[in-house]
Structures are given as C-alpha cells and as structure tokens.
Amino acid sequence: MSEQVIGPKSEVLFHYSIKLEDGSAADSTKVNNKPAKLFMGDGSLTENFESCLLGLKEGDNKSFKLQPEDAFGMPNPDNIYYLDRTKFGSETPAEVGSIIAFTQPDGTELPGLIREVAGDSVTVDFNHPLAGQVVTFEVDILEVHS
Structure with a gap:
C-alpha cells in the first residue's frame, strides 16, 4: 500500500x-x-x-x-460593536472578559468578547480571539x- x-x-x-x-x-x-x-x-x-x-x-x-x-x-475595527446594556440579562451579564454567543439574523451563533462596560454601553468584540x-x-x- x-x-x-x-x-x-x-x-x-x-x-x-x-x-x-x-x-x-x-x-x-x-x-x-x-x-x-x-x-x-x-x-x-x-x-x-x-x-x-x-x-x-x-x-x-x-x-x-x-x-x-x-x-x-488581523483584528477588524468593524467587528467591534457597542450594545445597550439592556440587551444583557441575568443569564448573560455584561462582564468584561465574558464570551457570549449572539444569535445572528440567519440563526447562526457568533461569539463575542466583552471588552468594556461603561454606563449603559457595552463594547463587544466579534474578532476571533x-x-x-x-x-x-x-x-x-x-x-x-x-
């Protein structure tokens, strides 16, 4: 063989x-x-x-x-989003360092890393870790x- x-x-x-x-x-x-x-x-x-x-x-x-x-x-600045803190709840708290799966419009899930929480704004990074x-x-x- x-x-x-x-x-x-x-x-x-x-x-x-x-x-x-x-x-x-x-x-x-x-x-x-x-x-x-x-x-x-x-x-x-x-x-x-x-x-x-x-x-x-x-x-x-x-x-x-x-x-x-x-x-x-390379990290793409377009993959960083600022979301309203009200989008997060007790099951998915907005904590720096957490990785949360967000459901896309087509039903697939995309992991995002929480980079910063300031007031009501949460910075989520969707770049590959x-x-x-x-x-x-x-x-x-x-x-x-x-």
Whole structure:
C-alpha cells in the first residue's frame, strides 16, 4: 500500500495544538481526543496554512509558525460593536472578559468578547480571539485520503 501524501484535494484527519508566542496553549484537539477533519482547498483554512500541510503523510508531525494574516487575521475595527446594556440579562451579564454567543439574523451563533462596560454601553468584540497574534501550530497527521 503506497503512503498517501497530502495534496491539493486530500481529505486529512489530524490532531492540532495552537500555541501563543509565550508558549501557552490556546487550543488543542487532543484535550477531548477529537481530531479535526479538513478537505484541502475548501477555504476553511488560509492558503499559507494549507501550504504548510502539503506533502505531509500519515504519521507525520510538524510544527510551523504563522503570522496573524496567515492564521486568524488581523483584528477588524468593524467587528467591534457597542450594545445597550439592556440587551444583557441575568443569564448573560455584561462582564468584561465574558464570551457570549449572539444569535445572528440567519440563526447562526457568533461569539463575542466583552471588552468594556461603561454606563449603559457595552463594547463587544466579534474578532476571533486569536486575531492579530502570531501562533504556532503543531499537527499530527492521522489519515490522508486522496
């Protein structure tokens, strides 16, 4: 059986860990032992991230550092909203540092981080929590299907 190598159309099952520049772990699929599945070229990952995976095969482990624009992007000021405090209740209090899921008009949920509470105004940041950060991805390739 020939080893499957990750190509531009491969389906990949892999574990990943994301580390910040200070070495702290931001996310890992190993915590719940639920590996991620990726269809190369489906747009769920940036082109540079995918290019780091090309050529890897089952059993490979690799670590690579990504700049913000290649990982989760830069924070966008348009993703910061000022909401009225009356929109928050006892179940979802407006507390700095809280992450609250807001239901969008299409029914999907979008997490927002409460950055500031001033009087009746609550500042909510809908940027990805890792936006603007240099991150290191560590991947363990479990399966590759062409």
